Amino acid sequence: MHQARFREAVMRAYQRCCAICRLRRAELVEAAHIVSDADGGEPVVTNGMGLCKLHHAAFDQHIIGVRPDLRIAVREDILAEVDGPMLLHGLQGFHGQALGVVPRNQRDRPSAEFLERRWEQFRAAG
Numbered sequence: 001m002h003q004a005r006f007r008e009a010v011m012r013a014y015q016r017c018c019a020i021c022r023l024r025r026a027e028l029v030e031a032a033h034i035v036s037d038a039d040g041g042e043p044v045v046t047n048g049m050g051l052c053k054l055h056h057a058a059f060d061q062h063i064i065g066v067r068p069d070l071r072i073a074v075r076e077d078i079l080a081e082v083d084g085p086m087l088l089h090g091l092q093g094f095h096g097q098a099l100g101v102v103p104r105n106q107r108d109r110p111s112a113e114f115l116e117r118r119w120e121q122f123r124a125a126g
């Protein structure tokens, strides 16, 4: 129940788009937790981001991180890899870019505290 409400609040705040790549195909966009369920992350909109399936999985695997200033970072070993267009454009190309979509309403934007917690985990993973 909480999760259904979380999903709807996040999807609405991000206009059903991926915050990283701005993909608008709602069937491919999910509500991601910033601080995960397992780490006690709450199902509130400020602990969520709309992410497409690729970027959701990459975020969960600490392949992509979001800095507390809302810039995107790609893990160093991933940046060094050479592969096809999906790696190049779908992942590496976002390194250093600002999030493509942030909620219009300030109070729906990611919490600095949650982003900091998650950013520490990303850095530890790198």
Ligand SMILES: [Zn+2]
Pocket (backbone or CB within 6 Å): 018, 019, 020, 021, 022, 023, 051, 052, 053, 054, 055
């Ligand atoms: Zn995406």
